[in-house]
Amino acid sequence: MTKQSAAPRRGADSVGTEVAGRVADVLLLFAGGPRYLGVSAISRELGISKAVVHRILRSLVSREMLETDPGTQGYRLGPAAVALGVSALRGFDVRSAAAPVLRRLRDETGETAALSGLVGDQRVYLDQFESPQEIKMTVEVGRRFPLHAGSSGRVILAFLPPERREAVLAGPLAALTGGTLTDRAVLRERLAETAREGVAVSLGERQADAASVAAPLFGPDGEVHGSISVCGPRYRFTPEAVERYRALVKDAAEEVRHNRAWLRESAPSSA
Structure with a gap:
């Protein structure tokens, strides 16, 4: 009797897990894709x-968690999802x-300073301090991006375990612009160079007219957790400016790494 009653429960658990996975997959599409999505697009993307x-x-x-938009006949993230996102970001110590550090980096460079975090095999912008200049680059906090495109992702990828x-390199490497590195041999060379120098430079790799310089952000555990970057219009990132930003982002990332607040919050509980 015990064995017969156990089997249906395992089946129910399996079905419940599958349904929960599909719901999560649908929500993640909105986190990393277009603002609006319709039934057909979601069905095609997830194969359900x-x-x-x-x-x-x-x-x-x-x-x-989602809301409909009559104008586009699609769906977008709703207020409950936004509230969860804000709560999650608040939890990132x-x-x-x-x-x-980002505020000072913004003031020193005159460009937007940004913090990225590693989420799965992608990265997400966690915060930014916008440039005071009229023509500037801003980032979309909370949106996910591939690791191979742009300095903020590439510098994380370079310091991941082999x-x-x-x-990541075995997966799809989408070309976001004409300058995105998609040739795996070339990308591996650039990653090796990034690992040696401890900094990455992007000139139009993620956005055609944008440039950025980034350094890896290591946690108290010694693992790479994200990156610190400065970004702006490509024409302002002259060789002289890039050389100066290299040192500034590396120093900024090192300062954040040793910030006592992060060390204290990240320390394991002794309870």
Whole structure:
């Protein structure tokens, strides 16, 4: 009797896990993709039926995780999802540790200073201090980007453990601009160079008219957790400016790494 009653429960658990996974996949599409998505696009991207997608969307809308937009006949993130995102960002202790450093980096360079965090095999902007200049670059906090495109991602990728780095390189390497590095042999050479120099430079790799310089951000555990960068219009990133920014972002990342607030919050509990 015990064995017979256990089997249905395992089956139910499996189905529940699959459903939860699909719901999470739908939400992640909104986090890393277009602002608006329709049933057909979600179905095509995830390889699940439109009927299943529609049921998931209805459930998420009822909980205000998503909301409909009559003008586009699509869906977008709702107020509950935004509240979760804000709560999650508030929990990143590194943001508090990095804030004064980013502000000073912005003032020293006159360009936007940004903090990126490693999330899975991608990165996400966690914070920024915008340039005071009229023509400037701003970043989309909370949006995910691939690690191979741009200095902020490449400098993280260069310092990942070899097996994890190779797993990323084995996956798709989308060309976001004509300057995005997608040739794996060339990318490996650039990653090796980045690891030697401790800094990465991007000139139009993620956005055609933008440039950036980034340094890896290591945590108290010695692992790479993200990056610190300055970014702005490409025409202002002259060789002289880039050389100056190299030293500034490296110093900024090192300062954040040794910030006592981050060290204290990241320390394991003795309880």
